Amino acid sequence: MSKQMNVDVAIIGAGTGGMYALREVRRTKQSFVLIDSGPLGTTCARVGCMPSKVALHIAEYWNSQKEFERYGISGSEHLRLDSAVAWQALRDQRDQFSDGAAGNAKKAAGEHLIMGRARFLEPTLLEVESESSTQQINAKSVIIAAGSRPVMPEFLQPFAEYCITTDEFFEMQELPKSIGILGLGAIGLEMGLALARLGVEVHGADMAQTVGGITDPEVSNVALAEFGKEMQLYLGAPAELAKAEKGVLLKAGDKEVLVDKVLVALGRRPNTDQLNLAEAGFELDERGQPLFNPNTLQVGKHPVFIVGDINGYRPLMHEAADEGAMAGYNATQSTPVAFKRKTSLAIAFTNPDVISVGARFDELNQDDVLIGTATSQANGRSRVITDRQGVLRLYADKSSGTLLGASMVGVRAEHVAQLLALAIERNETAHSLLQLAFYHPVVEEIIQSALQDIARHIPDPAGLPFGLVLADV
Amino acid sequence: MSKQMNVDVAIIGAGTGGMYALREVRRTKQSFVLIDSGPLGTTCARVGCMPSKVALHIAEYWNSQKEFERYGISGSEHLRLDSAVAWQALRDQRDQFSDGAAGNAKKAAGEHLIMGRARFLEPTLLEVESESSTQQINAKSVIIAAGSRPVMPEFLQPFAEYCITTDEFFEMQELPKSIGILGLGAIGLEMGLALARLGVEVHGADMAQTVGGITDPEVSNVALAEFGKEMQLYLGAPAELAKAEKGVLLKAGDKEVLVDKVLVALGRRPNTDQLNLAEAGFELDERGQPLFNPNTLQVGKHPVFIVGDINGYRPLMHEAADEGAMAGYNATQSTPVAFKRKTSLAIAFTNPDVISVGARFDELNQDDVLIGTATSQANGRSRVITDRQGVLRLYADKSSGTLLGASMVGVRAEHVAQLLALAIERNETAHSLLQLAFYHPVVEEIIQSALQDIARHIPDPAGLPFGLVLADV
Numbered sequence: 001m002s003k004q005m006n007v008d009v010a011i012i013g014a015g016t017g018g019m020y021a022l023r024e025v026r027r028t029k030q031s032f033v034l035i036d037s038g039p040l041g042t043t044c045a046r047v048g049c050m051p052s053k054v055a056l057h058i059a060e061y062w063n064s065q066k067e068f069e070r071y072g073i074s075g076s077e078h079l080r081l082d083s084a085v086a087w088q089a090l091r092d093q094r095d096q097f098s099d100g101a102a103g104n105a106k107k108a109a110g111e112h113l114i115m116g117r118a119r120f121l122e123p124t125l126l127e128v129e130s131e132s133s134t135q136q137i138n139a140k141s142v143i144i145a146a147g148s149r150p151v152m153p154e155f156l157q158p159f160a161e162y163c164i165t166t167d168e169f170f171e172m173q174e175l176p177k178s179i180g181i182l183g184l185g186a187i188g189l190e191m192g193l194a195l196a197r198l199g200v201e202v203h204g205a206d207m208a209q210t211v212g213g214i215t216d217p218e219v220s221n222v223a224l225a226e227f228g229k230e231m232q233l234y235l236g237a238p239a240e241l242a243k244a245e246k247g248v249l250l251k252a253g254d255k256e257v258l259v260d261k262v263l264v265a266l267g268r269r270p271n272t273d274q275l276n277l278a279e280a281g282f283e284l285d286e287r288g289q290p291l292f293n294p295n296t297l298q299v300g301k302h303p304v305f306i307v308g309d310i311n312g313y314r315p316l317m318h319e320a321a322d323e324g325a326m327a328g329y330n331a332t333q334s335t336p337v338a339f340k341r342k343t344s345l346a347i348a349f350t351n352p353d354v355i356s357v358g359a360r361f362d363e364l365n366q367d368d369v370l371i372g373t374a375t376s377q378a379n380g381r382s383r384v385i386t387d388r389q390g391v392l393r394l395y396a397d398k399s400s401g402t403l404l405g406a407s408m409v410g411v412r413a414e415h416v417a418q419l420l421a422l423a424i425e426r427n428e429t430a431h432s433l434l435q436l437a438f439y440h441p442v443v444e445e446i447i448q449s450a451l452q453d454i455a456r457h458i459p460d461p462a463g464l465p466f467g468l469v470l471a472d473v
Numbered sequence: 474m475s476k477q478m479n480v481d482v483a484i485i486g487a488g489t490g491g492m493y494a495l496r497e498v499r500r501t502k503q504s505f506v507l508i509d510s511g512p513l514g515t516t517c518a519r520v521g522c523m524p525s526k527v528a529l530h531i532a533e534y535w536n537s538q539k540e541f542e543r544y545g546i547s548g549s550e551h552l553r554l555d556s557a558v559a560w561q562a563l564r565d566q567r568d569q570f571s572d573g574a575a576g577n578a579k580k581a582a583g584e585h586l587i588m589g590r591a592r593f594l595e596p597t598l599l600e601v602e603s604e605s606s607t608q609q610i611n612a613k614s615v616i617i618a619a620g621s622r623p624v625m626p627e628f629l630q631p632f633a634e635y636c637i638t639t640d641e642f643f644e645m646q647e648l649p650k651s652i653g654i655l656g657l658g659a660i661g662l663e664m665g666l667a668l669a670r671l672g673v674e675v676h677g678a679d680m681a682q683t684v685g686g687i688t689d690p691e692v693s694n695v696a697l698a699e700f701g702k703e704m705q706l707y708l709g710a711p712a713e714l715a716k717a718e719k720g721v722l723l724k725a726g727d728k729e730v731l732v733d734k735v736l737v738a739l740g741r742r743p744n745t746d747q748l749n750l751a752e753a754g755f756e757l758d759e760r761g762q763p764l765f766n767p768n769t770l771q772v773g774k775h776p777v778f779i780v781g782d783i784n785g786y787r788p789l790m791h792e793a794a795d796e797g798a799m800a801g802y803n804a805t806q807s808t809p810v811a812f813k814r815k816t817s818l819a820i821a822f823t824n825p826d827v828i829s830v831g832a833r834f835d836e837l838n839q840d841d842v843l844i845g846t847a848t849s850q851a852n853g854r855s856r857v858i859t860d861r862q863g864v865l866r867l868y869a870d871k872s873s874g875t876l877l878g879a880s881m882v883g884v885r886a887e888h889v890a891q892l893l894a895l896a897i898e899r900n901e902t903a904h905s906l907l908q909l910a911f912y913h914p915v916v917e918e919i920i921q922s923a924l925q926d927i928a929r930h931i932p933d934p935a936g937l938p939f940g941l942v943l944a945d946v
Contacts, residue, residue: 342910421910
C-alpha cells in the first residue's frame, strides 16, 4: 500500500511557473511539496531561451567576417569553424544556466522536492510515482506547472532518424551540412538563422505566408526579404518529407530539396495528457485542456491552478513567472483574486529581431487606427550597426493617439520592444511619449520617428513643438 | 557700405540646435535667415556622435577575434587590419551622415542660408562677414546656436605636432602605434577604447579618480576594473607632456610613458567668444557666457535665445534639439514661455557602456535614498553576450520608492538608460515599474533585479507578489 501525505500546496513541475509559485507559497509558511519528473532545470534554461541565445551569439561571431573586408580586415579566408567545439561551448554555457535552475529548485524546496511523475486521482489528490515508490498526496490546493514538450506529428514518424526537436538540437555532436526547418515561428526562425550564419544550408518551411507570427504585411515583407537572404523560405504550403537515398526530401508546394536533417519546430504541446485530468474529474475542452481563468489561473471551481506552458495561454518564460506568482498567491488564500495581465510582448532574437508588443495588426480595426512607420535605414545608429533593412509600425488610436501596439523587424528591436511595452502598459499617446528624452544615436530613436509620423496627424491642443511641455509654474 | 536686411528671426548656426529652431520658425511662416560659418553638417555628424560610433563599431569587429577560440573558430592569427582602410571606411560613412545634415540645412533654409561669420553689433543687429561681402542683419529676434570647439589648452601648444582633437581624429591616415588620451570623459573614453580594441597601445589620463564622469563609487570601481584591462589609466593627477627624441612623453603623477600621439579630449568650449557679445550689450558671467534661462532659453531680457553646445548647459545632441525647438518657438511668440526640461540622460557607448539617468549619486542625500544593485553577471542575457562585469545602481526615494536616478556600467546599458529615462520621467516607483513585462532573456531584466532589491525594503501596501496588480473589476 502506498504512503499518503497531507500538505497545504502541491506544485507539479519545478520549471519557471512552479518555482515562482513556490516562492509565494514559501512566503506564507504553508506546507508544500514540489514534484518534478526530471530532469530538473527549466525548459528555458535547458532547451529554450538560453541555449538558443548562445547559438545565435556564436553564429554572430562566425558571421561577422562578412563585414571584415569593408573595414580593412583581411585574412578571413583562413578562418575555420569547428562546429563540434562550438556546440560543446554552447552546452557548457547552457549547463551553467540549467544547473543553476536545478540548484535553485533543490535549494528552495529542500526535503519537500519529490522526483517523480504525478497524476491526479481527484482534483486535490495526487499519485506520485517515483523510482522506488508510489505515494499519494492529499493537498488543500494544487498548482499544475508541468510544462510542455515539442510537437512531433504522426506523419514524421517514418523519418524519425532524420528529425530532431529542440530536445536534441543542442545535443548535436556536429552541425549538418544542410537542414530543413519545419515551422518558422520564433524558435524555428532563430535556430534556422543561427545555423545559416554558421554555414549550414537552411531550408525553412511554414504553412503561413510569413515568419515569426508577423501579421503586419509591411513588417512581414521586410522580414521575408531579409531572412530570405540567409535561408530558403518555403511558405504558404504544407511541408512533407519523403525518403531519399541519402538524407531526406523536404517537399513544400511545388518545390523539393534534399536535406541531411530536419528540425521540427512546430510548437510545443502542453503536458496535460500526462496528468489523468478527465478521470480525476476536471472539465476539459475539445483539445483536452482544462478550463481555467487567465486572471486567477484557477481551474474551474477547484482549488487547483494551472500556470506556464501547460495552460497554453501565453507560453513564454516571463508569463510563466507571472502566472506562477499569481497561482502561488491564490493557492494560499481563502478566495482567489483576479490579477491584471501585462501588455503582451514577443521577441524573436533573429537580428534583425522580430517583435510584437500589445495589440497585433490583425487584432485592430484599421478604420480606428493610425499607423506610424519608421525604417532602420533612417535611423543613424541602426545604419552604423548594419546595412540590413528594418521597419517599425506603431499602432495608435486615431482620435486620442493612445498607443495600442507595435510590430517591428529590425536590428536591436528587442530594446524597442521593452521600451514600448512600458509605454503601452501606461497608455502613453504619440504626443506624450515624444516627451521622453531619446539619446543620440540610439536605435530607440526609431520610436521617436514613428511617433512623429502619428503625431503630425493628431494636432496637439497645446500647439507646442513635438515632445515639449510647459514647466510647472 | 554694407547691405542691410530685415528679418523676423536670425539663426546663427546650422547645427542641431539651429536646425531644430528653424523647423519651428518655418512653421510660423515668419521670415528668417540661417547663418553658418561652415563647414555645414552638425558637430554630431561631422566629428561627434556618429563617427565615434562607427569607430567603436569597427573596433568591435576587430576585437571579436578574442572570443573566436572559445567558440571553435581557428585561424584568427592570419587576420590583418589595414587601419588606413578602416579609417577611410569610417570617413565614408561619416560623410553620408554629415552630407545628409548639410543637405538638410540647405534644403530647409534655401536662399535664406548665408554662409558667413556672424557677430553682434547690438542684441538684434548682426554683422555677417561672407567671403565676398559684409552685411548687416536687423532681426526681431535672434537664436544663437553657434556651437563649440575642442578645448586645446595653452600648455599643449609646444606639442602641437603630436596633439590632435576630435577635429583631426577621424582624419588620421593611419592609426598610431601608441596614443595618450588627455581627458577620460565620454569622448576620450570612447575613442581610447576604440583604438585599444584596434590594437593601439592606449594611455588614458584624467584629473578625476574616475572615468566617464561616474560619481557612484561602486559603478566607478567596476568601470575602472573593466577599462583598465584595455588601456592604461592614469587617474587623479594632472597630466603634462614633455619632449622626447621621438614621440612625446605623457606624464601623470609619478608615471610617464612615451606615446606617438596625444588625443586631447578635455571637453569643448562654447563659441561665445567669437560673437562680440559684451560689446553688443549682453551681460556675461565670469566665464564670458551670457546669462540665460534654461527653460525659455532667453538671454537676459533680450529677444535673443541661446541653444545647444554654446550655452554650456547640457552639451548633448538631443538636448540641443530640444533647446532649438524651444527657442524656435519662443523666438516667434510675443512672450516666451518656460518649458519643462527632460530627465537628464548620458550614455558613453563604451561596451560595457557607461550611463547616467536622472539624479546622479553625488546629487543625492544618501540618508533619503534606497539603492538597488544588480550585476551583469546575474543577468542571463548579459552573460551570453560577454564575460565582462557590469553593475546597475538604481536610486529611489526611501519612503515612497520613487525612482530618482541610475548609474550603470554594463553591456548594452544604453538600452537600460532609455527605459529608465521613461520610468524616471513618469515618476515610476520600484513597485510600479515591476509591473512592466520584462521579456526573457533581455539585458533590461537587470532593471527588474535592481527594482526587487529596492522593493523588498518598501512593503507594498497591497501585499501582492512583486509586479502584480489586481484586475479592474
